[in-house]
Amino acid sequence: MAPRVIPVDPFDLVIFGGTGDLAQRKILPALYRRFCGGHFPEEVRIIGAARADISTEDYRQMVAEGVKATLNEHGPGAAGIPEFLRRVTYVSLDAREDRGWEPLAAQLAEVEPRPIRVFYFSVGPGLFGPLAERLHRHGLSDEDSRIVVEKPFGHDLQSAKALNATLAAHFTENQIYRIDHYLGKETVQNLMAIRFGNMLFEPLWNSQYVDHIQITVAETVGVAGREEYYDRAGAMRDMMQNHLMQLLCLIAMEPPAKFDPDAVRDEKVKVIRALDPVEPYHIVRGQYNAAAGGKGPDLTYRETVGNPRSSTESYIALKTHISNWRWAGTPFYLRTGKRLVARSSVINVLFKDAPHSIFGEEAGRHANHLKIRLQPNEGITLSVTIKEPGPGGMRLVDVPLDMSFATALGADGKNPPDAYERLITDMIRGNQTLFMRGDEVAAAWAWTDPIIAGWQARGDVPKPYDMGSTGPGDADLLMRRDGREWRGINP
Structure with a gap:
């Protein structure tokens, strides 16, 4: 028996780095499969944002080629691509400057009442801070908005703490979705x-x-x-610090009191701290x-x-x-x-x-x-x-x-x-169970850093x-x- 499809609420998804490899190979094909699966309502809008100076039509062609390259005999065919592309637009902007932010704000303001807004940072960690600051400055986010950040979550404990602090300056912890596709x-x-x-x-x-x-x-x-x-x-x-650490947590953690995001992540953090x-x-x-x-x-x-x-x-x-x-x-x-x-x-x-x-x-x-x-x-x-x-x-x-x-x-x-299909659907629904919390990331680095420092001090090859x-x-x-x-x- 096929599982019951429960559509998500209307949302706008802005993909910063929308012309990049991750967006074209993983994020957009995952969105297409969920669209074909009936999970998205009519009002969904997907906005690609990047520095490339291209038109929406050029971007739609790029998305269509990327989606087609991922199709297989078991999944949806290409018949739904034209309808999917009707929901896709593009804005050329610069994360470190103000160019392009007003057109993005104008697009997002076209729909009332304001739907859920998800901002996907499909870019390097060096741009997380500038993007978060400009989203705040241009009034594009509110308490219901979500940001999604990809690994690496820092290079060590110090950089991970700095990254967490940068994001926390503009977003609360329950708005930040640190994605590890393994989960x-x-x-x-x-x-x-x-x-x-x-x-x-x-x-x-x-x-x-x-x-x-x-x-x-x-x-x-x-x-x-x-x-x-x-x-x-x-x-x-x-x-090791992320994928295998997550598997270790799931295999070793204590039973949470309930299948709740913070209850599950509390138990995972306890495992890391007990290593x-x-x-x-x-x-x-x-x-x-x-x-x-x-x-x-x-x-x-x-x-x-x-x-x-x-x-x-x-x-x-x-x-x-x-x-x-x-x-x-x-x-x-x-x-x-x-x-x-x-x-x-x-x-x-x-x-x-x-x-x-x-x-x-x-x-x-x-x-x-x-x-x-x-x-x-x-x-x-x-x-x-x-x-x-x-x-x-x-x-x-x-x-x-x-x-x-x-x-x-x-x-x-x-x-x-x-994996991206499940995680994107969860982030739109506001379910953080399969996403890493800030203290979890910090605990993983606190265990990892001494191991690396040890072999560096010994000169191991x-x-x-x-x-x-x-x-x-x-x-x-x-x-x-x-x-x-x-x-x-x-x-």
Whole structure:
């Protein structure tokens, strides 16, 4: 049965940086899919704003090409594009000057009563302050307006605090939506449903029963197209501090009293603040090199960024603990990297062995294993122990109970909403559950900064690893020292 469609209230959405890559590849296609899904009322207006001196018709053509490039066989076709474009206009303006702001104000003033106004800052963090100040100066925002800001939310704790203060000078916390697209993924949201909607798991979700938890986000792509930013950021700032931190929070947090934005985010902040510092010998950094055997034409990391002496990591793995009653003594292993053997985002929850085996040593060791696949082939696998069929005694074997979302949910599972579709709809409805709060961002940087400062002080350099591998060998040693092994990157 198709889900019931509940349209949002009328709104104006202004996309600063509307001609940019993010707007064309993600934001506008997501808006088109929600428009085709019946979520938008007739009164919706979408205004692209950027420095380019082009007409609305030129912009509409650009939007149409961007939307068409994202269409696939499972989603809406191109038939709705002309109707969608009727709601799209364009204003040429400069974020640092007053050029173009009066025409934008005139467009927004054309509609009364004033609808919800959402201002999407699809620009670099350096423009957040000037945009917020000019929105305030020209009277374009009120207490019902919302601003959306993309990561990176600072480069360290000091810059994150400064950025929060800049935004807070013109907007309250409940108006600021810090977007991390990972939180919009259906399977990421399912982490909460799995944990708090199933009595089967929650009583076992603690250090008494869980041996350890692994979180892996592996990518096959390199850093081409992001060279300048990435060589300043690295995997720790680009992925670990935000995406993997969010997954860790959702998998480890206490049950909130209710599914309420602040209740959920309160529990996430508690997890971050309970994280132990990471010991130097519990960190492995890597940088991708040539493919094994010198095969393949791809550039190495240093060749890609044009810096033959770069010490920036394209891979990081670490071990940490959460010092609270639920998780004391349970290690969490996190890793992420580029140019690895396969694209895979997965959370592995490894349960402890049974306290006593009645089947004898010959039955071997068997422990339950919950695997939550975030991408690709989204789904859940629970490994359980059964008797191997046939005569000859009680021989045990582990078998998977496998649930693929695409199989179990039919058409809805094969074509889940894009992360930006969910997040944009939530921001219009005023639901901040899946958006990061200012104190959450600051807490994440407070944990991250000493780790980075530590390896810089020691002069550590990343370990080389082959493209198309699972990462540097030292990451495997990190696990083997504890008698464990990584799971989750499958070619």
